[in-house]
Amino acid sequence: MHNFWTIFGIWMAAFLTLAIFSFLYKDNPFYKFAEHLYVGTSAGYMLIYTYFLTIKPMLIDPITQQNQWILLIPAFFGIIMLTRWFPKIAWLSRWSIAFTVGIGTGLGITGSIQGLLVPQIKGTLIALHGWNGATLNNFLIVVGVIATLTYFYFSKEHRGFVGKTAKLGITYIMIAFGASFGYTVMARISLLIGRMYFLFHTWIPLIK
Amino acid sequence: MRREIPLAITFLTALIIIISFFIPHAPFGSMQDVSLKWYAIIAGFTMLLGVDSLIHMHYVKIKRKKEGWGYSLVLIIGFTLLVLSGTIAGIRFGSAFNLKSSFIYLYNYMILPLQSTMFALLSFFIASAAYRAFRARNLDATLLLITAVLVMLGRVPIGYQMWHSFPAVAEWIMAIPQMAAKRGIIIGIALGGIAVSLRIMLGIERSYLS
Numbered sequence: 429m430h431n432f433w434t435i436f437g438i439w440m441a442a443f444l445t446l447a448i449f450s451f452l453y454k455d456n457p458f459y460k461f462a463e464h465l466y467v468g469t470s471a472g473y474m475l476i477y478t479y480f481l482t483i484k485p486m487l488i489d490p491i492t493q494q495n496q497w498i499l500l501i502p503a504f505f506g507i508i509m510l511t512r513w514f515p516k517i518a519w520l521s522r523w524s525i526a527f528t529v530g531i532g533t534g535l536g537i538t539g540s541i542q543g544l545l546v547p548q549i550k551g552t553l554i555a556l557h558g559w560n561g562a563t564l565n566n567f568l569i570v571v572g573v574i575a576t577l578t579y580f581y582f583s584k585e586h587r588g589f590v591g592k593t594a595k596l597g598i599t600y601i602m603i604a605f606g607a608s609f610g611y612t613v614m615a616r617i618s619l620l621i622g623r624m625y626f627l628f629h630t631w632i633p634l635i636k
Numbered sequence: 637m638r639r640e641i642p643l644a645i646t647f648l649t650a651l652i653i654i655i656s657f658f659i660p661h662a663p664f665g666s667m668q669d670v671s672l673k674w675y676a677i678i679a680g681f682t683m684l685l686g687v688d689s690l691i692h693m694h695y696v697k698i699k700r701k702k703e704g705w706g707y708s709l710v711l712i713i714g715f716t717l718l719v720l721s722g723t724i725a726g727i728r729f730g731s732a733f734n735l736k737s738s739f740i741y742l743y744n745y746m747i748l749p750l751q752s753t754m755f756a757l758l759s760f761f762i763a764s765a766a767y768r769a770f771r772a773r774n775l776d777a778t779l780l781l782i783t784a785v786l787v788m789l790g791r792v793p794i795g796y797q798m799w800h801s802f803p804a805v806a807e808w809i810m811a812i813p814q815m816a817a818k819r820g821i822i823i824g825i826a827l828g829g830i831a832v833s834l835r836i837m838l839g840i841e842r843s844y845l846s
Contacts, residue, residue: 437745444746448753452760460707466750468711471687472718473747476732476739480722482680486673502674506681513688519638522845524678526642527649529836529844531675534653535668536833542657544826548819565812572816573823580824597820602776604817606783607809609766613784614791616759623756626749 442631445623572600643839650837691715718742783809 430438447462487503490496509524511517552573554566578590579597586594628634649671656667694708718739725737732739766784771777789795790806835841 433741437741441745441749445749445753448750448757451757460704461710462750464707464711465714465746466754467690468714469718469742469747469750471690472715472722473743475683475687475719476722476726478680478683480726480732482676487677487680499674499677502677505674506678509678509681510684512685522638522642523645524681525844526645528675528678530646530649531653531671533646533833533836534650534657534671536829537650537837538654538657538668540826540829540833544822545830548823548826552819568812569816569819572813573820576817576820577823580820597817598776599779600813600817600820602779603783603809603813604821606780607787607814609762609780610784610787610791610806611810613759613762613766614788616755616762619752620756620759623749623753 438631442627445627449623571596576600639842639845642845643842647837647839650833687715714746718747783814 444462444465447458450456451459487499491499491503505524505527508520511520552570554569556563556566556570575593575597577597578593579586579601581590581594584590625635629636652664652667653671656664656671659665691712694711697708698705698712721738721742722732725732725734725739728734729737734740769777769780786802787806787809789798790802790804790809795802795806832841836844
């Protein structure tokens with residue numbers, strides 16, 4: 429048995445769901461209402477989320493409860509980021525931006541090597557001996573990786589052997605994009621099924 | 637000095653991260669984790685800038701009674717509602733994410749349906765985009781079409797009913813040709829990322845300071 433607030437919540441969610449779907453007919457006030465509500469509530473949610481899951485546990489609690497005064501450094505950089513509100517001292521915010529860009533840059537180098545480059549190269553160094561299905565698959569992977577990389581190699585004109593390899597690269601890329609597209613469609617359809625199930629099971633119980 | 641200090645900060649911060657990667661011992665070993673936490677804290681403050689920009693823009697729209705100002709009011713009311721309920725829940729339960737809080741109630745019955753419906757709506761637009769993109773005009777477009785159809789059929793029960801091998805075919809496409817192309821793209825992204833990072837670190841790329 430649902431209480432009043434649960435029933436109210438279900439009706440509110442159903443109204444908002446239908447308001448968004450009404451865009452399929454054309455842009456209308458119901459859709460605009462739901463769209464603006466979505467932006468406003470999401471901004472509010474993210475603000476609270478950031479405070480309770482980042483600022484409080486990573487900054488306020490360690491300083492007030494464990495005397496981790498070193499955290500005043502990121503707090504300082506965070507506060508000077510807000511100097512963008514004051515045009516005369518807005519240049520100070522560059523220090524914070526520089527700090528975050530520095531972290532991103534450092535991680536861009538080490539993270540790309542450790543997390544992307546080495547594992548992907550390691551995954552491509554695979555056995556190519558023996559005549560069986562596994563070897564054929566491995567061969568297709570090695571050829572595909574080289575062909576795709578050749579397509580993105582612009583220091584040499586795509587003519588002759590390089591051109592043919594690049595063309596094969598396009599073929600592989602098209603297959604990959606097609607597969608990704610199919611995958612994305614399935615994900616969106618499953619969300620659509622989820623909304624339909626909500627409307628016809630939770631809101632109006634037509635489906636058992 | 638207004639440019640030199642930020643450049644020095646970027647260089648030193650990046651250098652510390654790189655050193656901590658190659659020397660995984662104290663005091664360098666923990667520096668990467670510490671930097672990531674500091675990064676999250678600073679990013680948290682930037683949230684205020686974003687929210688201020690959004691609210692200010694809609695406040696001006698309401699103040700000047702511009703066309704559609706009523707929707708801006710809805711946006712600000714929605715924002716205020718979530719911030720107030722989150723703050724009250726924080727005071728009452730110690731965290732806004734307590735399951736009994738009004739903040740979670742609003743998340744479940746307002747944000748979640750809005751978000752999932754917004755993304756579900758995309759399935760219709762994807763279908764119309766697919767019609768335009770998948771018209772088999774050449775070999776590449778045909779490959780895109782065939783692969784997408786095979787992957788979709790391999791992921792739904794009706795595909796299995798039509799031909800029992802559809803799931804295996806979809807699995808093979810994802811594991812072999814798709815994986816190969818994706819791997820090539822990822823290696824390219826990694827190499828490009830390293831090159832751009834080095835340019836920023838050495839001060840060759842300075843657009844982020846403008």
